[in-house]
Amino acid sequence: MKKGYIWWWVLPSAILFLGIILVPFITAATYSFRALSFTDSTAQGQFVGLDNYRRLVFDKDFYNAFKVTFLYMIPAVAIQAILGMILGLVMSGAVRRARILVPIMLLPTLLTPVVIGLVGTLTLNPDFGVLGIPLNRSGLIKEAVLGSSTWALPAIILVDTYQWTPFVAVILLSGLLALPKEPYEAAQVDGANPLQTFFRVTMPLLWPYLVVAMLIRVIDAFRIFDIIWVMTRGGPGTTTEAVGIYAYRHMFRYWDMGYGSAMIMVLFLFISIMVEYLYKALTTWQGAGETA
């Protein structure tokens, strides 16, 4: 194999990748140490060292953004895992029907998120929404859901769950279908009841799939933007301002490039730590799906 031959295959991708990802990244890195803002005339791009980061550390809204993200992520991922598991189990028992169900169920996952947000907004509308009307009339929720500081975030969680539970279910379903039959036969011979079978046989075997699905969902939780943007724009106030929306506010409303860049760096660090785990999970268990 002649040396250097490999590059012909990889070079165009490498160039695009470096150009479109690494260059912006480095740009952000350099800007994070400068003060540059279109709305602040004193910030003309001068070098300010760690000022932006220092400001970030003391920014209450920054912590709020993380808080909101976690407040949304934890219940969302938990519910999606449980519901996804139930759905997956149900479908694994009716494989033929599952084949028709899967594309239908994945509509929320694959259709445009802004449209899902639109569906959410309309459904929860207190005046004519399918869910909004009963919620409003029954007196459970006295105000417009999306305008309520208590109920806006749960609404987001609801829509997100609607969007992503099928994803979890489908991953678990394919895992379930790939499981070997022998442990189940052994359990049957041993006289295990369905509950025992589930916890002692299914769960350990399904664990890798569950971990991959949940890791993806956790990291995805930090990417959430479109749904929140359509439904609440981050409001009311900052009650649904997740990390992405918060960053957007400073970057594209206040046009604070320096500060926004510092945010980018911090977020990136955060994400790469989490991806470390996802990467390990994906590559260790790349063989997990290959028993079928």
Next chain:
Amino acid sequence: MSNTANALPSASGVQAIADKRATMNTQRLLRWLSYLLTALLVVIFLFPWLWVFTLGFKSRTEILSPQIVWIWTPTLDNLKEVLLVKGYWRLIINSLIVAVSAVGLCIIIGVPAAYAFSRFPIPGKESWFYMILTFRMAPAVILALPLYIIFGRLKLLGTYFSPILAHTTFTLPFVIWLMRSFFEDIPKEIDAAAMTDGYTRFGAFYHAVLPLVKSGIVAVTLFSIIFSWNEFLYGLILTSDATRPVASQIPSLVRPHGTLWGEVCALATVASIPVAVLIFALQRQLVRGLSFGAVKG
């Protein structure tokens, strides 16, 4: 998991018959339950879309009425208004241009790269993959600002180039990651056989291996088109009104007050049809595409 009610062997024949009948009843019950559940799931997952779909064909008063009306005379006014009068059909074209260009570019350069990752010893392979994965999972916001600055300097803002290139930030990693897993499925001996038969490495790739991953390429392409079509942030920031994709425009139509729901729903419906079609075309490959190839469907 599916055989929850198996007939257990029993001593006497009579007992066996009774058991069998009980089993059949339980089985029938379970079957009806699962039919019910299936129907329920279909309703839950289809109903919201259908409802929104119908809103696109209702008049303003019909939409705002607190009664949910099931039978009405559909009107094409919303559709006409939003697509033709306001000219938003252009948005759909924009989405198409951006998606097809970005995906086309990434397929052309990404598939050979994926092959190389599968067949050749590439220095720092692990690091590349790690980077690919990291940027795939990073929030779009992270790159949005720098890309805005850079494209601004290059005077590319408002052209198609900006969103197309921006979309490659998540399309290229996806293509490479997924195609590599498809290539790994093809035994390396096929390459060896073709090469000893007189094909060069590229010839072996093109004539022997590529035909075997055809369905994989189709799946990756369709998935990537879906993701690109659905993308919101880059499409919003890097484009002008003339080049904006439809997904990026829809939220702007939703205002705190006075939103023209009928038109928005009509537009959203039209924007969703291509994706829905693609989803059904991708039935078999859905799981693999969604889970980064970690799980085979």
Next chain:
Amino acid sequence: MAKITVQNLSRQYKSGEIQALRDVSFECQDGEFFCLLGPAGAGKTTTVKLVAGIESPDGGEVLLDDTPVTTTEPWERDVAVAFETYALYPQRTVRENLTFPLQAPGRKDAWPPAERDKRVVEIANLLGIGELLDRFPRQLSGGQRQRVALGRALVRKPKAYLLDEPIAHLDAKLRHRMRGELRRIQINLGITVLYCTPDQLEALSLADHLAVLNEGRIEQMGTPKDVYERPANVFVARFVGDPPMNILDASVDGNELVVPELLRLPAASAVQDLLARNSNGKTVKLGVRPKDLQIVPESSSEAQVKLGVEHVQVMGETSVLTLRTDSVELHAKLATENAPERGSNVGLVIDSASCHFFDPETERRIED
């Protein structure tokens, strides 16, 4: 046709964990049928890959017609390979699989389309797969697939053919027939064939020359006769020949060979001289082929030892006896009509002239 020369080839995998080939050298002459014989994992397939250019050696050279090709790409080497794992193109019909090698773009020996079809049909009929030409590999049985793989190698007219266990998965009768066919074609056309097999019978019957490979090393090279009659070490002695040669630990005691707790046999003077000249200690490993063990009645005066017949395996006209004592198990081969009953006792006579002797430590053949 070309001569294949392999010099000091070495190859390791997994950063040294697996040493597939160690310093392997041999030469396959132009127009020769050369067998690489060895058990699974011996390094046969690795050698084929290195000669074909699919992989590069860590050390050593490969030459075709005395021209070094070690750094030449496989598509420039002009050899044809039949893979042990078939490596058929699954999305192509059998016909297309067989035509594929003839269509390689830019080949120096290009085949015009009309010629191609003729050649494909010719080879297909030769291998008995003529009716399967329009089927796909997934529709074929293992044996049929293997023949397609062999056919794909044979359609071309390259400098040499590298066949890696090409008929291993065919049924016995078919294998027998194919062996004959291959050898016949090879002789008629004067083609150079490098043939890998774990089957010693196959190697002995087909090869002009052969090399016995074990754990990446060549144990012995030579004609089938050389290897059978004068095995270079215990491994070759036991690997070539079926049932395997019996190996016993013996010591020299005057003019006798003593196998402890078993027997004494008189050592012919030639044997005594041989051992005196070439072996150091008093112990040797003594090898005697099953066919050289003479079975006599229990009561015979000639019997050097009496043994119980544990098992008699009838294989047509010959039978194999498993003879047992507490310490030792021996196999003997004789005509079925002379075979004793199971459970009976027989006498054993070993003639030292028919024995092979090996150094007890190095296990190498003791010879002048």
